[in-house]
Amino acid sequence: MAGARMTTLRRVVRASTLTGGLLVLALMLAACTGGGGGSSGSGTPTPSPTPGPTLNGEAPVVTLKLDMRDIAYSVEELRAPAGSVFAIEMRNRGVIEHDFTIDVFTGDASPSALESEEYDVHVLLDRGESATLLLRVPGAGTIDFYCTIPGHREVGMEGVLVIE
Structure with a gap:
């Protein structure tokens, strides 16, 4: 009986570890891709490239x-x-x-x-x-x-x- 409980406990621990790992992976993936569906306007705006220095409005060649x-x-x-x-x-x-x-x-x-x-x-x-x-x-x-x-x-x- 003690062996059966230990096997069941190991299965629960493995399942919890696997579920936790998958949850962390899903959260990381969501963070990298913006979390899904379109722009809600609540995220941080992407900065536009800053133009370089110019001389009388003309950029260097x-x-x-x-x-x-x-x-x-x-x-x-x-x-x-x-x-x-x-x-x-x-x-x-x-x-x-x-x-x-x-x-x-x-x-x-x-x-x-x-x-x-x-x-x-x-x-x-x-x-x-x-x-x-x-x-x-x-x-x-x-x-x-x-x-x-x-x-x-x-x-x-x-x-x-x-x-x-």
């Missing part, structure tokens, strides 16, 4: 990357199309501040980069900071850029922007 390290840029030459808006994503990976400077610039640039009274384009980044600079250069040519932190340009923290 190409994005270039430039890391600033201890007295060096990650690349010495950047290439971009003439007449189109392009972005330069900059990140200071060095241990001190660095900047991206263009002395004379005749195109359009992000307003924040035009705040310097001394340079036409200037973006200063503290350690760990990043910024996106938007530019449009009307014609082909080359534009020099460099870091104005004392001594950095002299040891090679400079480059050229080639507009094609």
Whole structure:
């Protein structure tokens, strides 16, 4: 008799475990699929994609990357199309501040980069900071850029922007 009760008890425990597992699985599936029948308006709205930065309402056609390290840029030459808006994503990976400077610039640039009274384009980044600079250069040519932190340009923290 004790053996029959133990077998019955095991069956009840197994059935309860199986039922509980199926219930958890059903709840997880419902949560992943939104729980069924259409939109009731009570759920969390899905955020729409945030538009990226623009220059005078125009999005960049190409994005270039430039890391600033201890007295060096990650690349010495950047290439971009003439007449189109392009972005330069900059990140200071060095241990001190660095900047991206263009002395004379005749195109359009992000307003924040035009705040310097001394340079036409200037973006200063503290350690760990990043910024996106938007530019449009009307014609082909080359534009020099460099870091104005004392001594950095002299040891090679400079480059050229080639507009094609």
